[in-house]
Amino acid sequence: MSALLSALYNPRDVVAQAKILAPGAGFVMVLAMAAQFLSNHYGAPVMLMAILLGIPFHFLSEHENIGPGVGFAAKGMLRIGVALLGLRVSVDMVRQIGWGFVLVIGVCVAMTILASVLLSRFVGKDRAFGFLTGGSVAICGASAAMAISSILPDRDTAERDLSFTVISVTAFSTLAMIVYPIIAEGLGLDVHMTGLFLGGTIHDVAQVVGAGYSVSEETGDVATVVKLIRVTMLAPVVLIGALVMRRQVASSGKRPPLLPGFVAAFLVLAALNSFHLVPQMVTEVTSTLSRALLVTAVAAVGMKTSIAKLADVGGTAIAMIAVQTVALAAMVLVPLLYGLV
Incomplete structure (x- = not known):
């Protein structure tokens, strides 16, 4: 990624750099298209x-x-894709749902991540693993895992942990898409409250959409808005994480940026969208582009993953993500069932 950005300052190097990146990036794009098919x-x-x-x-x-x-696909495309997510969120979404439930979601996200960091010590994992899994469960699944991994310090198990998190969280999200609407009906939640529950608990956007609209159109609309509010929280979580990482690696002399560039771009684009300065057609195109870039980045992460190393993660890590998932669902359900929002 840095080599490509450096090349942009010398136009004559752009073609040469593109020739170096094209074979690998092109192959990953083919995998991404196959996945989309x-x-x-x-x-x-x-x-x-x-x-x-x-x-x-x-x-x-x-x-x-x-x-x-x-x-390049695993890092560069990832950061561009996350930045473009900013055009999918706005202040209007917060007003639509209500500040009370937004506060509940914020508390649930924070508690899930903090509890995951603490829990990681008891399952033999480091704090970075807890931050990675907790953030992906609390915010937006694979997209959050990819973004958080980009600010974590270099570790021998970094790629293995990221692949494990993406696979596990996506699997739990798919299971939640099937089970959570049944739970909501069993608890007697109305269509609006069901949307709040689904959007506040299911990990990935696609599964939220699938679960919400399987109940009703109103439920799907509410669930999608709540989910995008959770996506908005990716920026402050990554920013806080980067600040903590800077303090932890201060002695090494290699510190991550105070504000990662893709996070700054996310915030700028979200602000522009909040003030309705971006045409609807542009937001639709960038939404599709963002998703394509993220799928390509995930395929690249898969290519960089060793199956042998992936098997070393262990069953305790799977149990950890299961606990995170159940705990998040419980924290969101309590205020809904007791009329606290």
């Missing part, structure tokens, strides 16, 4: 398909011609 035609979660299609091609990520493009 499977999702469109068979209803499979696109993020899960992308990472599973990428894993068998791990050997290519170490090839001198393919590796650079795969690395």
Whole structure:
């Protein structure tokens, strides 16, 4: 990514740099398109398909011609995709749902992440793993996992942990898409409250949409708005995480930026969208582009993942994500059932 940005200052180097990145990036794009095809035609979660299609091609990520493009897709495309998510959120969404429930969501996100960091010590994992899994469960699944991983310090298990998180969270999100509407009906929640529950608990946007509109159109609309509010919280969480990481690695001399560039871009685009300065047609195009970039980045992460190393994560880590998922659902349900919002 840095090499590409440097090349932009010298136009004559752009073509040369593009030739280096093209083989790997092109291959990852093909995997992403295959994942999208499977999702469109068979209803499979696109993020899960992308990472599973990428894993068998791990050997290519170490090839001198393919590796650079795969690395660019895993980091550069990811950051661009996350930045463009800013055009999907606005202050109007908060007004539509109400500040009371937004506060509840904010507290649930914070508690989930903090509890995950603490819990990680008891399952033999480091705090970075707890932050990664907790943030992905609390905010927006695979997209959050990708964004958070980009600010974590370099670790031998970084790529393994990221792939494990994307696979596990997507699987739990798919299960929640099926089970949570049944739970909401069993608890007697009306269509509006069901939308609040689904949007406040299911991990990935696609599964929120699937679950919400399976109940009713109103439920789907409410659930989608609540989910996008959770997406908005990605920026402050990543910013706070970057600040903490800077303090922890201060002695190493290599500190992450105070405000990651893609987070700053996310905030700027969200502000522009809040003031209605971006045409609807542009937001629709960038939304599609953002999703395509994120799917491509996930496929690249899959290519960089070793199956042997992935198996080393252990069952306790799966149990940890299960606990996070159940705890988030409980924290959102309590104020809904007792009329606190």
